Amino acid sequence: xxxxxxxxxxxxxxxxxxxxxxxxxxxxxxxxxxxxxxxxxxxxxxxxxxxxxxxxxxxxxxxxxxxxxxxxxxxxxxxxxxxxxxxxxxxxxxxxxxxxxxxxxxxxxxxxxxxxxxxxxxxxxxxxxxxxxxxxxxxxxxxxxxxxxxxxxxxxxxxxxxxxxxxxxxxxxxxxxxxxxxxxxxxxxxxxxxxxxxxxxxxxxxxxxxxxxxxxxxxxxxxxxxxxxxxxxxxxxxxxxxxxxxxxxxxxxxxxxxxxxxxxxxxxxxxxxxxxxxxxxxxxxxxxxxxxxxxxxxxxxxxxxx
Amino acid sequence: xxxxxxxxxxxxxxxxxxxxxxxxxxxxxxxxxxxxxxxxxxxxxxxxxxxxxxxxxxxxxxxxxxxxxxxxxxxxxxxxxxxxxxxxxxxxxxxxxxxxxxxxxxxxxxxxxxxxxxxxxxxxxxxxxxxxxxxxxxxxxxxxxxxxxxxxxxxxxxxxxxxxxxxxxxxxxxxxxxxxxxxxxxxxxxxxxxxxxxxxxxxxxxxxxxxxxxxxxxxxxxxxxxxxxxxxxxxxxxxxxxxxxxxxxxxxxxxxxxxxxxxxxxxxxxxxxxxxxxxxxxxxxxxxx
Numbered sequence: 105x106x107x108x109x110x111x112x113x114x115x116x117x118x119x120x121x122x123x124x125x126x127x128x129x130x131x132x133x134x135x136x137x138x139x140x141x142x143x144x145x146x147x148x149x150x151x152x153x154x155x156x157x158x159x160x161x162x163x164x165x166x167x168x169x170x171x172x173x174x175x176x177x178x179x180x181x182x183x184x185x186x187x188x189x190x191x192x193x194x195x196x197x198x199x200x201x202x203x204x205x206x207x208x209x210x211x212x213x214x215x216x217x218x219x220x221x222x223x224x225x226x227x228x229x230x231x232x233x234x235x236x237x238x239x240x241x242x243x244x245x246x247x248x249x250x251x252x253x254x255x256x257x258x259x260x261x262x263x264x265x266x267x268x269x270x271x272x273x274x275x276x277x278x279x280x281x282x283x284x285x286x287x288x289x290x291x292x293x294x295x296x297x298x299x300x301x302x303x304x305x306x307x308x309x310x311x312x313x314x315x316x317x318x319x320x321x322x323x324x325x326x327x328x329x330x331x332x333x334x335x336x337x338x339x340x341x342x343x344x345x346x347x348x349x350x351x352x353x354x355x356x357x358x359x360x361x362x363x364x365x366x367x368x369x370x371x372x373x374x375x376x377x378x379x380x381x382x383x384x385x386x387x388x389x390x391x392x393x394x395x396x397x398x399x400x401x402x403x404x405x406x407x408x409x410x
Numbered sequence: 411x412x413x414x415x416x417x418x419x420x421x422x423x424x425x426x427x428x429x430x431x432x433x434x435x436x437x438x439x440x441x442x443x444x445x446x447x448x449x450x451x452x453x454x455x456x457x458x459x460x461x462x463x464x465x466x467x468x469x470x471x472x473x474x475x476x477x478x479x480x481x482x483x484x485x486x487x488x489x490x491x492x493x494x495x496x497x498x499x500x501x502x503x504x505x506x507x508x509x510x511x512x513x514x515x516x517x518x519x520x521x522x523x524x525x526x527x528x529x530x531x532x533x534x535x536x537x538x539x540x541x542x543x544x545x546x547x548x549x550x551x552x553x554x555x556x557x558x559x560x561x562x563x564x565x566x567x568x569x570x571x572x573x574x575x576x577x578x579x580x581x582x583x584x585x586x587x588x589x590x591x592x593x594x595x596x597x598x599x600x601x602x603x604x605x606x607x608x609x610x611x612x613x614x615x616x617x618x619x620x621x622x623x624x625x626x627x628x629x630x631x632x633x634x635x636x637x638x639x640x641x642x643x644x645x646x647x648x649x650x651x652x653x654x655x656x657x658x659x660x661x662x663x664x665x666x667x668x669x670x671x672x673x674x675x676x677x678x679x680x681x682x683x684x685x686x687x688x689x690x691x692x693x694x695x696x697x698x699x
Contacts, residue, residue: 122540133556241688245681247632249639250655250673253662261663268662348545355640356659366548367640370555378555386544 108401116394120387127383128172131159131375142185142375158183159376176383182376186369191380195362201271202361205284205354206346208277213285213292214339220289221296225331226323228301236293243290248349252283252356269358280357284349288342295338299331306330333400340396344389431693438689441682448679452498461489463496463649472665482667484657490667493649494675500650501679504561505631508568513623515569516576517615521607523577524584535581538574546571547633554642561644564637568630579622583615590614617694624690628683635676651676 131138139156140147147155156162159182160171175181181191220240224233259279260268267276303309304327312326313319351363358364362381369377432438451458461467461479467487475482481490523534541549553567554560587593588611596610635652637643644650646657651672658668 118536119539122536123544126540130552130556241684242677242681245628245632245677245684247635247639247652247655247673247676247680249636249652250669250676253655253659253669253673257662257666257669345545348547351547351551352636352640366551367642370551370642371559373555375555378552382544382548382552385548389545 105401109398112394112397112401116390119390123386123390124173124176124383125169127379127386128169130379130382132161132165134375138375141373181380181383184369184374184377186372186374186377191376194365194377195380195384198360198362198365201359202347202350202354202363204277205280205350205359205361206343208281209283209285209288209346210339210343211285212281213288213342216285216289217292218296218335220293221335222300222323222328224293224297225300225304225327228304233297237297240290240293240297243286244294246286246290248283248287249352249356251286252279252353255279255283256356269356271360276357280353280359283356284346284353287349288346291342292335292338296331296335299334300327303327303331337396337400340392340399344392347385347388428693432689435689435693438686438693441685441689444678444682445686448498448682449502451495452502455496455499459489459492459495461492463488463493464647472661472668474665475667481671482665484654484665484668485661490654490671493654494651494671497649497651497654497672497675498679500561500644500648501631501634501676504565504568504634505627505683508565508630508634509572509623509626511565511569512572512626513576513619516573517580517612517619519573520577520580520582521584521612521615524581525588525603525607525611531581534577538577541571541574544571546629547636550633550637551642554637559642559645561634561638561648561650564634564643567637568633572626572630575626576619576622579618580615583618584611587611587614621687621691621694624683624687628680628687631676631683632680 134141137152139152139159139161142159143152143155160168160175162168163171179192181195183189184191184194187194220236224236227233256268256279259266266279269280270276309322309326312322317326350361351366353359354361354363355367362384365377366381366385368374369381455463465488467483467489470479470483470487472485473479473483473487479489479491481494483489484493519534519538523531544552549571550564550567553570554563557563557566593606593610596606601610634643635650635655638650638652639656641656644653646653654672655669655676658665658672661668
């Protein structure tokens with residue numbers, strides 16, 4: 105287990121370093137002079153030189169990269185071109201709203217996905233299964249931003265039950281998390297169903313039934329426990345994708361999270377913030393993948409030995 | 411099923427075997443027909459669409475669905491149905507072109523990676539790992555941030571994040587096919603590297619590629635619409651479905667047809683590609699699971 109963990113950790117460090125090279129190269133790939141872009145059209149050449157120094161664009165590429173990596177590891181991500189605030193505090197302010205949104209979405213989606221998937225698996229071929237699977241297939245193709253607009257239209261504009269957007273208390277959390285979690289719930293339900301059906305066909309399940317284990321015990325102890333192993337992996341992966349989904353959903357609901365900060369920064373060409381956000385998002389994504397792999401290895405010894 | 415007389419052609423041709431299985435996938439066939447209809451409508455938009463997509467008509471602003479305007483009109487009095495038909499051009503083109511670019515690059519890399527092995531293989535696969543380390547939409551936003559907003563840049567952005575998916579898939583089948591007896595045989599009679607790859611290995615990788623093409627086009631259309639919705643894709647007055655939804659957002663409860671119809675267009679199109687992809691997967695290759 106330890107060798108596996110170390111090897112996997114080493115691989116993650118390499119991927120993260122490569123990601124940092126990409127993010128570092130990002131500003132340098134911009135057409136024209138990035139310092140001039142950030143400083144604005146009215147800036148004097150001294151201003152541009154100051155911005156260039158601040159953005160770490162002086163010296164050879166290697167020197168620049170080493171400096172960039174050092175600063176990043178110390179948590180210094182530069183200053184926002186728009187607000188002149190340190191990027192780290194800009195991002196810090198936006199972190200909690202996104203975390204709440206993702207957790208709420210993940211929570212209900214996992215619960216709903218598992219319950220619907222297992223019911224479909226147990227009631228395979230009957231109306232419950234067919235209805236659930238039609239909804240699940242549609243859910244995967246449903247644009248989240250459209251779902252968000254429809255929910256706002258129904259619950260906020262027509263019924264007046266919930267706020268249309270913003271970040272004020274738990275009531276404003278309901279619609280965005282419903283929207284964000286919908287696709288994940290659909291994917292999980294489909295996946296849980298097929299995992300359940302696969303395990304339900306195994307010999308040991310038939311044996312359990314033949315030796316007289318009550319149906320409840322067959323479902324819970326023999327089928328579900330084994331079916332859930334691959335589902336754990338998927339839940340972890342979906343968590344990473346929720347981070348991406350949050351970018352769109354936060355825009356729909358005017359949610360003051362990281363996703364909206366990213367979209368605003370791209371529109372306003374606030375490169376230091378964009379750079380930091382891309383680094384943050386991909387680091388989270390890579391770390392979640394790492395955790396999922398570790399969990400999986402704990403559950404399934406076969407993986408460790410490879 | 412009850413075909414007792416089986417001709418030699420039926421046994422030998424993978425294409426007819428595929429068609430035999432595909433014929434029974436009613437849902438996937440319907441989805442394929444729907445896609446064909448959308449494509450024809452988009453292609454012949456100037457003749458099919460009752461109105462022009464961008465000409466304002468200030469006498470009929472925000473009117474609800476009626477006989478003259480089946481899907482109503484928007485804030486500039488433009489006919490929504492015509493804009494959806496014209497918008498199909500944008501969405502379908504973005505879907506096809508971006509995935510085709512990603513597929514071409516990914517397949518080339520996958521073939522090279524799987525066939526050459528060794529150092530080249532490691533480099534290409536690590537490169538793909540890094541690309542897959544970004545959630546798709548984030549990568550797309552990064553590309554748009556460098557190149558600037560606009561629908562053409564969205565195409566490149568989506569191509570970039572489709573590429574590693576195809577590269578991995580094709581590498582996997584290339585590794586398996588390299589060991590196949592007929593490839594070994596071709597190699598032993600002195601077929602050179604390029605013809606070996608192009609005529610003996612590439613065709614074997616195609617079933618998987620075709621399935622992913624259909625599934626990825628659905629995803630791409632969804633991503634392009636999302637990017638346009640958040641203002642980084644198609645720019646006004648271009649009739650793009652995601653951008654139309656963003657326009658309709660301010661009129662929720664006042665003019666719901668602005669959000670209902672473009673949403674249906676995106677949903678139905680993406681659903682059709684996904685259902686077709688699922689059916690193709692079942693009919694082409696059970697192993698792709």
